[in-house]
Amino acid sequence: MAETLDWRGSRQDAASRASAATGRDVIGSGISMRNVVKKYGAFVAADRINLDIEPGEFITLLGPSGSGKTTLLNLLAGFQTIDGGEILIDGKSIAHVPTHRRGFGMVFQSYALFPNMTVAQNVAFPLRMAGVDRATSDRRVAETLEMMRLSEHARKTPSEMSGGQQQRVAIARAIVMRPKVVLMDEPLSALDRRLRESIQIEIRELHQTIGSTILFVTHDQSEALTMSDRIAVMDKGHIIQMARPVEIYRHPQSRFVASFVGESNLIEAEILENRGGKMRLRSRAGYVFEAESRNGAASGAATVLVRPERIALHDQPSANTVAATVTSALFMGETLRIEAVMEGGETLLIRCPDTAARNLPEIGTRIHVSWNAQDCWVLA
């Protein structure tokens, strides 16, 4: 207990340093998971998960529902007991530390604001629990509310506020202690798109300011791409790939990641020739094309990813183009979304910017498409 208090005390110093400093001051903890297993009866929610998170990193756990991302968060928070393996915070196992002594901050999808307390009291809650004296507590609450632009709402109760405001209060409550780790469980999924985007940016900036390690759970791939330092893509209790957003988007390591993150054309092909990454492939439909990719075997079958926005549209055929017939064309605002069937029967999804030069093609129109060899990514 005494140890915990000392530790909290030192954390407050770090916090005041962080708020005083103009630059980024990392106070977050490193998190490591070693062979973490969690089962619900026969269902394995987390299957020997290994994960290393650097201090101060913003990590997103991305995956479809039931992939185990919320389970990992709950294990980290201590809401559920671990069935195997261990979780280390700054190198120390937290197996025997109960939730309320872990000193994390947490934001919930349902906000989970205490309806019997005002905004200020909600935000002060973690401070009071840590035994911070009244004056310090008041000052810190005021600072945090100021930071979240909530100062004028301090005396309101949660039920008097909009969803977006409530979630900002929940975030304020989670960061008021300047915790080493902040857990966010799909915090934005109850909000409408515009609000979601503005709070995404806010959370991102907040992360820069306070320097905590943030673990963010979402099933929204665009949210993950915008916010994270690194993304861990999860499926069926496994981490499939963990990398920077650009890497995840451009160079996915599996079909699952390629199709879950962003839109994709996955072309089944055979490698005819591979000279140090410069390949010639033949699609199942018989179309031969070139690709430059550091991934991929010397020969044999391969799946080639071409992102829809990398495909160019031409009115006239030329040497590098393939003919296709438009089967669907939608105006999406900033882009046109076109589906076309290539000769040989493969369907391509194409995204091209909406420009004055191009009108939405009519269904049945014959078009010519092309892509650069560098825009292909060969999946192993």
Next chain:
Amino acid sequence: MSDTSISAPPATAKGGRGFWRNPALLLLPATLFLAVIYVLPLIDLGRVSMTGEPWWAHFARVFSVPLYWESLIRTMKIALTVACLCAVFGYPTALLIQRSRGIMQVLIATTVILPYFIAILIRTYAWMVLLGRNGPINKFAIWLGIYDQPLALLFNRGTVLLGMTAVLMPLMVLTIYSSLSRLDPSLTRAALASGAGPLAVFWRVLLPLTLPGIGAGFLLVFVSALGFFITPTLLGGPADQMFAMHITQQADSITGEGFLQALAVVLLLITLGVVAVAGRMMGFEFIWGGGKLSDTTEAPTKTRNRAAGQGRRSLGMMVADLIGWPLLRLLGRMPAAVGAWTVRGIGVLIICTLILPILVVIVISFSEASYLTFPPPGWSLKWYEKFFSDSNWMTAFWNSLGIAALSATIAVTLGASAAMGIVRSEIRYKSALMLLLVSPMIVPPVVLGLSLYSLFLQMGLVGTYFGLAAAHAIGGIPIVVVIVAASLQAVDRKLEQGAAVHGASPLTVFRTVTLPAIAPGLAAAVFFAFLHSFDELVLSLFLSSPRMKTLPLMLWADINYQLNPVLAVVSTLEVLLVVGGIILARPVLSRSRGGH
């Protein structure tokens, strides 16, 4: 025929049908029924109570004769103690139900729900068996060597408090549980993640948020206890007379008319006063444990409640800040398991208190001995034989069955249509009407019985099948209204609108969408209305004749005359009936709190 002559008649016909289609009309039968058989007799009761000279003479006597006002004070004290005991022990039990999972949760919940539906008379009888001279508690204590002669455990204040607390405990537990289960579970997690220990979570989050539930449970128990009659009569001594008992005793010995009614009016006014104050503070919904009704007249009340709530909240916060925080930090140093084990300990204690008496009675019904002793010296079915071959018992049994069936029919017909009217109509004063419909739940049965007695005398209904069934239906209607209204509110209006948009007539919509959705609720309502009548004793005491015996009346007479195992047989059969009903009604019970 011109176009206009064709279109005109349907227009008028439609106007006429429109009136008859107003769902508010569905409220009419139940309202009329209650007005005649419930409101008018109570008004008449008030009139008779004021026939003294001057008009307040009878009331003056109530408050000047020490026997009565001392009993009034005693009644208040007992009711308050029982309500406090129920709250203190009921909260951990409700928490235990909420925290357990799977089959454990079902088991624990059943041990609370089961006694809730067993007749008070039978549960009190079980305590008499348990605490009797040769009962298991005396036997066990002697076996342990705590004392060597059986003690007289019965007929004192302690047993009255124990018995009443045990009888009313399920009401408290279920009320608190329903408010606990409505909480967002991530609130607890948020508090834990914010560094609050289990104790702090309870003190700062669970307790403040379930305070309305505790308040509702406290008031329901308090109000029920105020009018309690059966348990204190059977378990109490001469020094434990409760107010309701005077009314029945006076009814036996005919004293001056008017004074008796004055006693009843005093009890009724105190009850209504408590309910009115509580209702103003937290909304009258606490009576039926339901959500708010959509009602235009309710909006101002709601905002005012909130404003008042805020004031109280900040005051509570200040108190909590002053003493709560230092205390919490001190107690927070205890191992976290202490709280969990306290909850478990109290929960298990309460569950034993609720279920053990019933188990003992079931065991004793198979006893060979002709007196009550535990454990039984030998086993036999002779008391079952005796019950099924005794023409008195069998007549009473068939009477009860017939009356209960008739009463359930009346209650469900009137109550279900009234529930439809309440949920589906757009009338004003909906809350007031709902309050009228459920108010029989809170009127002490003794008062109701006395007020009906003179009406039934005039109409020649005393000791008749129909009379008893109608009287029992007064208490059956609120049960039906609460259950059916809850099931109706759970029906997605979009489903009905969907059916209507696709061409179903209102009747077809009701038959194909609404009725299947509320069918389990209706079934439960039928069962509980039946059970209410089957178990009813107090009204029957007033309204029955010596030739018209029901099962509870026979039990009552026998308990007062001699305690024998036939009573245990009847109790066992009742337990079987309730268990069967609960199994049938489980899907509904999990959704609403059910009737009481």
